[in-house]
Amino acid sequence: MPEKRSVLIVEDDNHIRWHFERSILQHENLSLHGSAATFEGALNQMHSFPDVLLVDLGLPDGNGADLIRLLKAQAPRSEAIVITVFSDEFRVIEAIRAGAVGYLLKDSMPEDIGKMTMEMLNGISPISPAVARYIINALRPGAETAQQPNSLLSIKEVSVLQLVARGYTRDEIAEMVGNSVHTVVAHIRNIYRKLEVHSRNEAVFEACQLGLIKLNDN
Amino acid sequence: MTTRLIAAFVLLLATASAAVAQTDPVVNYRMLTQAESVIGTPGEKSPPKSDAWQSVALPDNWNASHPGFGGYVWYRLPLQDIEGGGKLAVLLPRLCMNAELWVNNSLIGDGGKMTDPVARNWHRPLYFIFSRALLKADANWLYIRVYAYPNDGGGLGHPYFGKDTDLKPLFERVNFVDNTLSIAALVLTVAVTLMLLTLWLLRKGQSLYGWMSASGIFWSIVIVNQLFEYPPLWLTRYSWEWLVHSSIDLYSFSLLMVVHRFVDAPRKKIEAATATYFLTASALAWLLAGDQLVVWFNAIHIGAIVAGCYMIVFCAWQYWKTRQARALGMTIAIVCCLIIAMHDWLAIVTSKQLGTMLIMQFGPPIVLVLLGVWMMLQFSKVLDSEERRRLQIEKQIAEVSEELNIEHAKRMELERKTIVLAERQQFSRELHDGMGGHLMSLRNMLSGEVHKDSNILSALDQAIIDMRLLVDAVGEDNNDIGMIIGMVRSRVEPQIAHTSLRVEWQLTGLPMDCLLHKGYGLHLARILQESITNVMRHAQAGRLVIKASHNADSAAVMIEITDNGCGIPENVRFGRGIANIRERSRLIGGHVEFNSLPGQGTTILLNIPVIS
Numbered sequence: 115m116p117e118k119r120s121v122l123i124v125e126d127d128n129h130i131r132w133h134f135e136r137s138i139l140q141h142e143n144l145s146l147h148g149s150a151a152t153f154e155g156a157l158n159q160m161h162s163f164p165d166v167l168l169v170d171l172g173l174p175d176g177n178g179a180d181l182i183r184l185l186k187a188q189a190p191r192s193e194a195i196v197i198t199v200f201s202d203e204f205r206v207i208e209a210i211r212a213g214a215v216g217y218l219l220k221d222s223m224p225e226d227i228g229k230m231t232m233e234m235l236n237g238i239s240p241i242s243p244a245v246a247r248y249i250i251n252a253l254r255p256g257a258e259t260a261q262q263p264n265s266l267l268s269i270k271e272v273s274v275l276q277l278v279a280r281g282y283t284r285d286e287i288a289e290m291v292g293n294s295v296h297t298v299v300a301h302i303r304n305i306y307r308k309l310e311v312h313s314r315n316e317a318v319f320e321a322c323q324l325g326l327i328k329l330n331d332n
Numbered sequence: 333m334t335t336r337l338i339a340a341f342v343l344l345l346a347t348a349s350a351a352v353a354q355t356d357p358v359v360n361y362r363m364l365t366q367a368e369s370v371i372g373t374p375g376e377k378s379p380p381k382s383d384a385w386q387s388v389a390l391p392d393n394w395n396a397s398h399p400g401f402g403g404y405v406w407y408r409l410p411l412q413d414i415e416g417g418g419k420l421a422v423l424l425p426r427l428c429m430n431a432e433l434w435v436n437n438s439l440i441g442d443g444g445k446m447t448d449p450v451a452r453n454w455h456r457p458l459y460f461i462f463s464r465a466l467l468k469a470d471a472n473w474l475y476i477r478v479y480a481y482p483n484d485g486g487g488l489g490h491p492y493f494g495k496d497t498d499l500k501p502l503f504e505r506v507n508f509v510d511n512t513l514s515i516a517a518l519v520l521t522v523a524v525t526l527m528l529l530t531l532w533l534l535r536k537g538q539s540l541y542g543w544m545s546a547s548g549i550f551w552s553i554v555i556v557n558q559l560f561e562y563p564p565l566w567l568t569r570y571s572w573e574w575l576v577h578s579s580i581d582l583y584s585f586s587l588l589m590v591v592h593r594f595v596d597a598p599r600k601k602i603e604a605a606t607a608t609y610f611l612t613a614s615a616l617a618w619l620l621a622g623d624q625l626v627v628w629f630n631a632i633h634i635g636a637i638v639a640g641c642y643m644i645v646f647c648a649w650q651y652w653k654t655r656q657a658r659a660l661g662m663t664i665a666i667v668c669c670l671i672i673a674m675h676d677w678l679a680i681v682t683s684k685q686l687g688t689m690l691i692m693q694f695g696p697p698i699v700l701v702l703l704g705v706w707m708m709l710q711f712s713k714v715l716d717s718e719e720r721r722r723l724q725i726e727k728q729i730a731e732v733s734e735e736l737n738i739e740h741a742k743r744m745e746l747e748r749k750t751i752v753l754a755e756r757q758q759f760s761r762e763l764h765d766g767m768g769g770h771l772m773s774l775r776n777m778l779s780g781e782v783h784k785d786s787n788i789l790s791a792l793d794q795a796i797i798d799m800r801l802l803v804d805a806v807g808e809d810n811n812d813i814g815m816i817i818g819m820v821r822s823r824v825e826p827q828i829a830h831t832s833l834r835v836e837w838q839l840t841g842l843p844m845d846c847l848l849h850k851g852y853g854l855h856l857a858r859i860l861q862e863s864i865t866n867v868m869r870h871a872q873a874g875r876l877v878i879k880a881s882h883n884a885d886s887a888a889v890m891i892e893i894t895d896n897g898c899g900i901p902e903n904v905r906f907g908r909g910i911a912n913i914r915e916r917s918r919l920i921g922g923h924v925e926f927n928s929l930p931g932q933g934t935t936i937l938l939n940i941p942v943i944s
Contacts, residue, residue: 127769127772127773129773129776130772130773130776130837132473133776172765199764199765199768199769199772200362204757204761213610215889218770220776221775221796242802242822242823243815243818243819243822244819244822246812246818247812247818247819276814278818279814279815279818279822280811280814280815280817280818280837280839281817281818281819281820281821281822281825281837282818282837287920292841
């Protein structure tokens with residue numbers, strides 16, 4: 115039996131934090147490293163780093179994305195997952211850019227929380243239609259269509275994103291593009307990775323955002 | 333412009349020459365061609381009683397008949413009475429330098445002083461009127477006493493005798509050419525010269541204008557010489573003569589400088605040689621010529637003729653090389669000028685000047701007029717190009733400001749859009765984080781409690797989904813139909829998962845980038861949500877198919893929502909849910925059809941226009 119992964123939960127809403135604590139404790143492969151309601155409290159518990167950081171971005175005394183950056187800088191093998199109200203695209207994108215591997219919805223079922231955490235640790239990152247749509251729009255340099263994807267993402271990755279934005283599940287996408295689910299998962303993981311890399315390389319992302327402004331101009 | 337100026341100039345010349353050439357219909361006067369002459373002595377008060385009268389043919393040029401002589405010569409000519417009444421007159425069109433006239437023993441007039449400084453009438457016709465009473469019944473004589481300096485072309489041309497009324501027109505015509513036209517030439521020359529001088533003073537760098545005005549000044553002196561009766565200012569006859577002849581040469585030197593600069597091809601060596609020649613020759617003449625001054629200058633002027641020939645060849649060659657119109661114009665002008673000058677020079681050196689008109693004064697003004705015209709053309713060209721430049725600059729300014737206006741309007745519009753978008757995002761984020769957080773927290777609180785299946789929980793879920801749809805649709809102003817359907821799917825799927833309903837989403841017939849008109853996204857989302865919720869709540873269906881396809885011809889998208897449920901009962905066909913769907917599809921410019929049979933399910937056909 116593999117060693118349990120330690121989880122630090124940072125969430126300012128008590129009910130939700132408790133809900134997540136309970137769910138983690140239920141899972142056979144996860145252990146609770148600790149939990150905090152504030153940015154400060156989280157820092158205090160990070161003298162030793164957890165394997166997984168579950169973090170709400172909108173903390174009362176700081177930004178969860180900074181905690182993710184801190185964790186990834188000090189302990190690159192640890193992973194971060196964002197807790198979000200809905201699959202709320204701007205928060206999620208911010209988290210991805212900070213280095214998160216995915217997100218969990220606050221209303222997830224207890225058994226789903228553990229299961230999805232493990233999935234994300236194994237490289238299966240979730241992606242909602244809203245997030246996909248946001249990435250497509252943000253990376254679109256002008257009025258170009260899917261036939262002229264930007265240089266950041268490959269044509270395959272863009273078409274996967276478009277199908278995700280239309281609400282298709284991973285299985286459906288795999289069937290539609292004639293690939294295995296595994297390949298689709300790899301594409302999504304690549305998209306995450308590319309966004310994170312580019313967030314370090316701010317200039318490009320800024321340029322894309324300028325492109326977004328141009329798009330609105332047209 | 334040029335053509336019109338040339339035409340005007342030619343017309344003027346033609347008019348002037350026609351006026352000069354006009355002949356009298358009645359010729360009631362005689363040109364006298366034979367006379368007798370005798371050398372006079374100073375101080376005589378009346379025609380001499382002499383036996384030495386010698387027959388002489390007129391014109392009598394002393395350079396030929398008395399070479400080197402200076403002093404008085406008496407001429408006498410027999411007068412035959414002219415029939416009819418009225419006064420009689422004598423016209424002396426040509427003589428040099430001055431004359432006194434007697435009829436028989438009566439003095440009828442003179443052309444000015446007969447002693448030094450003698451009046452200079454070498455270029456001025458003299459006209460004398462006398463009464464018939466002076467005539468005797470038998471023989472009558474006209475005596476003419478002429479004075480001239482040595483070697484100065486002294487002599488007498490043909491006198492004319494006749495009735496005053498008949499002869500006067502001839503006098504006036506000769507006077508017009510010798511005086512009036514010469515004055516006109518002088519005025520023209522002085523005016524152009526002053527203009528050029530001013531121009532040169534304003535723009536010292538332009539030596540062309542300086543040399544032009546110098547040539548004008550020199551030529552003005554030459555014309556003045558023909559018009560003034562006595563040497564001007566304090567000058568002696570000798571220094572005045574010297575100045576006039578030097579001016580002729582310096583004029584040709586100045587013209588050489590002008591020509592070189594006019595065609596942009598200065599030749600320093602030729603210029604220096606010409607200047608040296610004229611200045612040296614002139615200085616030597618001043619010092620050494622004495623009585624021979626005019627003879628010296630007749631020789632020195634050959635240099636001016638050579639210079640003139642050189643200029644003609646030079647200009648013609650420049651024209652050949654560069655095809656500059658001004659080089660051609662200059663060639664023609666100098667040719668005219670030289671021909672006229674040669675005429676006078678040949679007449680003088682061959683002692684023929686008393687039998688012909690002297691016209692040299694009219695040559696250089698031709699050149700000056702050419703230069704004046706050329707300068708006016710340059711001036712108007714510069715004005716034109718300035719005007720064009722100004723208009724062009726104005727046009728550019730107008731264009732740029734128009735561009736700026738457009739740019740500004742764009743910026744304002746962009747800013748407005750950005751602000752609207754930012755406000756929307758801000759609004760939806762606030763809604764999401766604040767209200768959403770509370771709802772979620774509330775749901776978590778309740779989910780641990782006893783209300784698991786209560787209406788409160790499902791109402792709460794519905795509220796959360798509604799808010800999500802609102803945030804999704806409004807926050808991003810999403811108008812891609814495929815993405816709107818995807819968004820609705822992601823929001824309703826968790827609800828559907830709790831039921832036994834199987835939903836199929838068929839979007840393969842819908843191309844990417846099928847766009848609704850802006851702002852219609854939420855309506856479509858609500859239509860789909862309402863339709864799906866209706867099926868979940870009322871249809872008791874096991875299967876729901878949502879299929880979208882694009883019709884490129886009508887630029888529309890067709891969405892079919894088909895279930896295999898119980899159909900819509902008659903009593904709810906016009907219920908609030910269905911009315912809402914109808915209203916929203918009307919708002920987005922589409923239309924909706926409900927096909928339902930009891931027990932056989934329902935099909936909702938939604939047709940919505942898209943941006944083509």
